[in-house]
Amino acid sequence: MTVLEARDVSYQYSVGTPFQITALEHISFSVEKGELLAIIGHTGSGKSTLIQHFNALLKPTSGQILLYGKDINETKETARDARFKVGLCFQYPEYQLFESTVYKDIAFGPGNMGLSKEEIDARVRRAAAFVGLTEPMLEKSPFDLSGGEKRRVAIAGVMAMEPEVLIMDEPAAGLDPRGRRKILEMIENYRRQTGSTVIIVSHSMEDVASLAERILVLNHGKIARMGTVDEVFSHAEELQNMGLNIPQLTGIFTRLNQLGYGVNPLTYTVEQAKTEILRYLHKGGAADG
Amino acid sequence: MENDSLIKFNDVSYRYESDTDTPLPLAIKNIDLDIRKGEFVAVLGHNGSGKSTLAKLANAILAPESGKIFVNGMDTSDESLEYEIRQTVGVVFQNPDNQIVATIVEEDVAFGPENLGIEPKEIRRRVDDALKSVGMYEYRFHEPHKLSGGQKQRVAIAGIMAMQTECIILDEPTAMLDPKGREEVMKAMQRLNKELGVTIVLITHYMDEAVKADRVIVMDSGRIVLDGTPRQVFAEEETIEKAGLELPDCAKLAHALKRSGVNMPSDILTPDEFVEAFQRCVSGGGVL
Numbered sequence: 001m002t003v004l005e006a007r008d009v010s011y012q013y014s015v016g017t018p019f020q021i022t023a024l025e026h027i028s029f030s031v032e033k034g035e036l037l038a039i040i041g042h043t044g045s046g047k048s049t050l051i052q053h054f055n056a057l058l059k060p061t062s063g064q065i066l067l068y069g070k071d072i073n074e075t076k077e078t079a080r081d082a083r084f085k086v087g088l089c090f091q092y093p094e095y096q097l098f099e100s101t102v103y104k105d106i107a108f109g110p111g112n113m114g115l116s117k118e119e120i121d122a123r124v125r126r127a128a129a130f131v132g133l134t135e136p137m138l139e140k141s142p143f144d145l146s147g148g149e150k151r152r153v154a155i156a157g158v159m160a161m162e163p164e165v166l167i168m169d170e171p172a173a174g175l176d177p178r179g180r181r182k183i184l185e186m187i188e189n190y191r192r193q194t195g196s197t198v199i200i201v202s203h204s205m206e207d208v209a210s211l212a213e214r215i216l217v218l219n220h221g222k223i224a225r226m227g228t229v230d231e232v233f234s235h236a237e238e239l240q241n242m243g244l245n246i247p248q249l250t251g252i253f254t255r256l257n258q259l260g261y262g263v264n265p266l267t268y269t270v271e272q273a274k275t276e277i278l279r280y281l282h283k284g285g286a287a288d289g
Numbered sequence: 290m291e292n293d294s295l296i297k298f299n300d301v302s303y304r305y306e307s308d309t310d311t312p313l314p315l316a317i318k319n320i321d322l323d324i325r326k327g328e329f330v331a332v333l334g335h336n337g338s339g340k341s342t343l344a345k346l347a348n349a350i351l352a353p354e355s356g357k358i359f360v361n362g363m364d365t366s367d368e369s370l371e372y373e374i375r376q377t378v379g380v381v382f383q384n385p386d387n388q389i390v391a392t393i394v395e396e397d398v399a400f401g402p403e404n405l406g407i408e409p410k411e412i413r414r415r416v417d418d419a420l421k422s423v424g425m426y427e428y429r430f431h432e433p434h435k436l437s438g439g440q441k442q443r444v445a446i447a448g449i450m451a452m453q454t455e456c457i458i459l460d461e462p463t464a465m466l467d468p469k470g471r472e473e474v475m476k477a478m479q480r481l482n483k484e485l486g487v488t489i490v491l492i493t494h495y496m497d498e499a500v501k502a503d504r505v506i507v508m509d510s511g512r513i514v515l516d517g518t519p520r521q522v523f524a525e526e527e528t529i530e531k532a533g534l535e536l537p538d539c540a541k542l543a544h545a546l547k548r549s550g551v552n553m554p555s556d557i558l559t560p561d562e563f564v565e566a567f568q569r570c571v572s573g574g575g576v577l
Contacts, residue, residue, distance in 0.1 A: 019435070042467045043439030091465070092384070147336045174383065174464040176335040176494050177535040203467045206538065243469030248497065248538045252560045256567065270538055274545045281551065281571075 002069070003197050004054060004086070004165055005030040009063035011049055023049040024221045027063070031165070031197055036188075038208040039201045041218030042243030047201045048091075050218065051167050054199075055086040084113055087163030091170045093154030094147065102128075102145070102153050103138040109161040120160075127160035130190050132182070148179035152186070159190060166190070167199040172207060184211055206247045209233065209268035217242070230266045249273045294359070295456055295488050296347050296378065298322040301356035303342055316342045318511040319356070324490060326455070329482045331499035331519075332492045334508035335533030340492045341383075343508070344458045347490070349374045361455070376405065379454035381446050383461045388445045394436075395420065395429040397444055401452040412451070419447035422477045424470075439466040446474060450481065456488035457481070463495065475501065496523075496537040500558045507532050520556050539563040 011024040023046045031037050041047045052058040053065050056072050056079035064071045065082075072082035087109075090096070099105040106124045115123070128138060131152035137145070142153050151171075158166065171187065172180040184207055191198045202208050208215060208229070215232040217225040219242045225232055232239070236246045236254060246254070247268050253276070254265040263280050267273050303317040317339050324330055324347075334340045345351040346358055349365040358365040360374045379401075382388055391397035398416045407415070420426040423443035428436065433444055442465055449457050459478070463471040475498055481487040491502065499505050505522040507515035509532040515522045523529065523536055526544055535541065543557040543566065552570050557563050 013435070019432070043437040043465075043470050048437070095384075170465070174336075174461060174494070176533055177496075178533045179336055180494075203465075203471075205468065240469075243467050245468040248560060249542065252539060252542075252563050255560070255564050259564070259568070261567075261571070270541045270545060273538075273542045274549065277542075277546060277551070277567075278549060 001033045002030045003033050003067070005066040005069075006050075006053070007064045007066060009050075009053060009060040009065065011046075011053070011058060012061045013049075015061070022221055024053075024060075027221075027223055029216060029223065029226055031199065033197055034191070034195050036191055036198045036200070036211060036213050037216060038212035038214070039199065039216045039218060040203070040205070040208060040244055041224075045218040045242075046221040047218055048169060049221075051088060051169060051199065051201060054082070054165065054167055055088050056082045057088070084161060085163055086165045086167065087158040087161050089155055089158045089166070089168040089171065091173060093158075094142075094150035097142040097150060097154055100141060101138065102133065102140055102142050105142050105153055106138075106156045106160050109157050113161065123160045123162060124156075127156040130159055130193075131156045131186055148175055148182070151175065151179075151183065155183075155186075162194075163196070165197040165199065167201075169201045170203065171200060172202070172204065180207070187211070205233075205245050205250075206268070209247045209250070217244070229268070233266060233268075293325045294323050295326045295328075295361060296322070296324040296490075297359045298346070299357045299359075301346065301353045301358055303346060303351060303354050305342075314511075315354075316511055317346065317353075320511075320513060322506070322513065322516075324456075324488065326488055327482070327486050329479070329489045329501075329503045330491070331502035331505045332490060332508065333494070333496070333499055333505060333532075333534055338508040338532070339511040340508055341460050342511075344380055344460050344490070344492060347458060348378050348380045350380075375454075376452070377454055378456045378458060379449040379452055381442075381449050381457065381459045381462050383464060386441065388448070389433045389441060392432055392434075393429075394425065394431050394433055394444055397433055398447045398451050401448050405452060415451040415453065416447075419450040420444075422450065422480060423447045424473045439470045442466060443470065443474065446477070450477075453485075454487070456490065458490040458492070460492045461494060462491075463493065463498065471495070471498070496535065496540075497559075500537060507534065509533070519558055523558055524556050526555075 006027045006029055009024055009027040013021045013023055039047050059073050067082055072078050097105050106127055107120050110120045110123045142150055172183045212229055214228055233246050233250055249267055253263050253267040256263050257265040263276050267276050298320045301320045302315050304315045305313050307313045332340050349371050352366045360377050363370045363374055389397050390400055395416050398419055399412050402412045402415055420429055423446050425443045463474050478489050482489045500519045505519050506513055514532055515525055515528055523540055539560050540557050543553045546553045547555055554566055557566055
């Protein structure tokens with residue numbers, strides 16, 4: 001079932017000034033229920049502009065954003081509804097923490113939704129559990145936490161609104177490898193357990209390859225490609241020309257494949273890569289090398 | 290050689306001030322470190338390991354609780370030397386929004402050299418060069434606040450480049466950049482280092498960037514746990530993982546294959562090295 005759809009969306013910044021910039025041009029695509037879609041594109045390609053359209057923070061200059069088939073910009077009420085159903089987590093969301101305790105910060109979003117106290121409490125605890133925050137941490141000041149913990153508090157704040165679509169802009173940026181892996185596992189668990197649709201924007205081709213089902217590639221405000229991970233990463237040169245890349249291991253396996261070794265070029269993770277090389281060596285691949 | 294030393298830490302410890310009566314633990318513990326002129330040093334460590342504190346100490350933003358730091362022989366605890374120390378060591382921080390001061394890109398880049406009293410013609414040249422080397426020249430008349438995060442970061446880097454400090458410390462400058470932006474910034478840093486002899490200290494979470502440095506330092510809980518060439522440091526898989534870090538994927542794969550009995554060397558750092566080693570391995574029969 002289609003949850004979100006962009007129908008011929010174009011957007012211009014600073015219309016009527018010398019700085020008028022077309023940020024998005026004729027964008028059309030749809031996102032299915034429960035899907036994990038990744039959006040990649042060079043800096044300035046329009047990724048952040050695009051996702052701000054999905055919860056009516058920006059209104060298309062032309063075209064429509066549909067949530068369950070209904071235009072979210074039709075009335076004030078539909079826009080407000082979209083803001084609750086589509087949760088948007090910005091880059092470096094920890095800079096937006098402001099409450100005196102972690103609990104209050106997570107409760108801020110659901111608190112605006114007109115829910116009962118009990119419901120808010122239940123949501124805060126559920127969201128905290130998703131991101132691995134313990135009970136004693138809820139009473140701490142968010143400013144006494146480490147960078148990675150703050151990030152998780154901020155994400156929990158969006159999850160607590162229990163949006164049907166969770167959109168995250170660079171959720172792992174600036175984290176060390178372990179923090180990075182934790183955040184990504186957390187997102188995957190959240191999606192599996194709630195059945196929510198998740199859209200992530202990322203510059204890490206490795207993260208995208210290991211997490212996403214489909215990838216949308218933006219280039220200068222236009223859709224350059226949309227498809228499965230394999231479809232997108234089989235176009236290495238095209239991606240590189242757009243300022244992007246393929247994961248490091250995919251690069252290695254593409255090279256090996258070109259050199260005549262019978263390995264699958266579309267290999268992404270260390271685990272897959274190990275299995276693939278062992279398979280190749282065991283079937284006596286030494287002969288065709 | 291002693292006079293080759295640019296930044297020298299002698300048994301330095303530092304702790305941040307606490308809001309309560311209980312003092313915070315030391316953020317930096319008894320660090321001895323000597324960064325020599327012309328080096329390209331990468332500093333790795335998990336979030337909270339003390340990397341950024343190290344940068345702030347080297348730039349005299351923070352003064353050590355105990356021990357001494359010398360920048361070109363100047364004691365960073367001596368406040369009268371602050372100005373001269375910051376003209377020697379410039380810092381580019383993680384978040385460019387806190388570093389941009391002007392309303393036009395090229396004015397922002399000119400801000401530093403203007404304050405150093407450099408003549409206008411020279412400023413013009415430096416600003417143009419710096420913007421070109423970070424790939425932002427065509428945006429020189431744009432408003433910085435309308436740029437994307439990655440573009441802003443490149444403007445901030447150009448601002449420090451234009452001051453031509455002897456040393457630039459970059460605190461995760463590429464965290465917000467796309468692959469091409471990262472590569473451009475990395476190339477700009479390498480060019481500054483190799484062609485102009487600028488000493489570079491790069492704090493990063495990207496292992497593939499650290500691999501390109503002359504020297505890699507790994508921090509864990511306020512201490513230096515590894516210090517050596519990339520090859521020496523990344524051979525210590527266990528210490529690296531204990532410090533909350535990971536090897537580059539190609540190195541991880543080589544180690545995993547070796548453990549499964551495949552004849553691969555354990556000191557692979559780059560995709561090229563992996564491909565070569567794999568070819569040698571296959572022609573030699575593959576399995577140990």
